[in-house]
Amino acid sequence: MKTMKALVLGANGAIAQHVITFLATKENIELTLFARNADPIKHFETSATIIEGDVLNTNDLNEAIKGQDIVYANLAGAVDKMAKEIVSAMDAHHVKRLIFVTSLGIYKEVAGKFGQWNERMIGSDLIPYRKAADIIEKSDLDYTIVRPSWLTNADETDYETTQKGEPFKGTEVARKAVAAYITGIIEHPEKDIKSSVGVNKPGVYGDKPAFY
Numbered sequence: 117m118k119t120m121k122a123l124v125l126g127a128n129g130a131i132a133q134h135v136i137t138f139l140a141t142k143e144n145i146e147l148t149l150f151a152r153n154a155d156p157i158k159h160f161e162t163s164a165t166i167i168e169g170d171v172l173n174t175n176d177l178n179e180a181i182k183g184q185d186i187v188y189a190n191l192a193g194a195v196d197k198m199a200k201e202i203v204s205a206m207d208a209h210h211v212k213r214l215i216f217v218t219s220l221g222i223y224k225e226v227a228g229k230f231g232q233w234n235e236r237m238i239g240s241d242l243i244p245y246r247k248a249a250d251i252i253e254k255s256d257l258d259y260t261i262v263r264p265s266w267l268t269n270a271d272e273t274d275y276e277t278t279q280k281g282e283p284f285k286g287t288e289v290a291r292k293a294v295a296a297y298i299t300g301i302i303e304h305p306e307k308d309i310k311s312s313v314g315v316n317k318p319g320v321y322g323d324k325p326a327f328y
Contacts, residue, residue: 120145122302123180125171125202126190127151127160130269131217134295135188136160139302150180171198174205181205186213186305188298196247203255213305214259215298216252218245220314222263226284229323249312260301261312265289266325278314286316288325293317 122139124132127149139145140163147164149157154168169176171191181187187206191198199216206214220226221234222245252259261280266288273296278284297315301307320326 118144120302120305121148121183121185122146123148123150123184123187124190125150125180125187126192127166128153128156129190129192131264131267131291131295131298132188132190133157134292135190135298135302136164138295138299140164142303145302148180148184150176172201174201177201177205178208181211182209184209184211186215186302187211188215188302190217194244196244196251199248199251203251203257206257207255212258213309214252214257215262215301216248216259217262217264217294217298218249220263220265220284220316222246222249223280223312225278225280225282225314230287230321231284233324253312258305258309259311260308262294262298263312263314264294265314265316266327267291267294268325268327272317274317275315276318278316280312282314284314284316286318286320287322288320288327289315289317 128151149164150167154166167180222242226234249261265286268288268290270290272290273293275293275297294315
């Protein structure tokens with residue numbers, strides 16, 4: 117079985133930590149974890165290579181991306197600038213497969229009262245995520261943009277998906293469930309290529325998440 121080299125950018129994040137845990141026991145996946153502060157991920161050093169660095173530092177990013185098969189980015193902050201840097205570095209090193217996590221609502225795809233509530237709550241925060249999605253969609257990468265619903269810490273992996281152009285469903289989803297979806301793509305990279313995918317918990321619909 118061919119070994120898949122997978123890079124996790126933003127490895128300290130809660131979703132990313134679930135993904136790393138799911139993949140750590142897979143013998144055919146060679147993990148590299150990239151974070152600004154490596155201390156919280158030191159416990160993974162027996163099963164992964166750990167790099168401390170900044171996505172917006174060109175040298176750090178190029179060094180991490182070189183030789184990888186797949187890049188999974190789970191970032192916050194200036195994600196549009198980060199997306200631009202990631203696309204450039206992946207092009208430079210001929211790495212094609214990207215998974216990039218954004219948010220529900222970047223295309224105003226959330227309908228009805230939940231959509232209005234979501235826009236009120238995080239509308240302005242979505243601007244850099246939308247710009248990041250636009251940059252990635254215009255690239256020649258084999259990308260999957262992931263748009264999770266409002267996140268919970270529930271210990272469950274149940275999810276359903278919607279594609280770009282379809283109304284977003286579901287007011288919440290567990291971080292562990294989003295990680296299960298992402299893990300599935302890393303294990304089967306042919307899945308959802310050049311797609312922007314909404315991820316939510318099935319059957320939990322309404323005007324806002326239950327925890328609000």
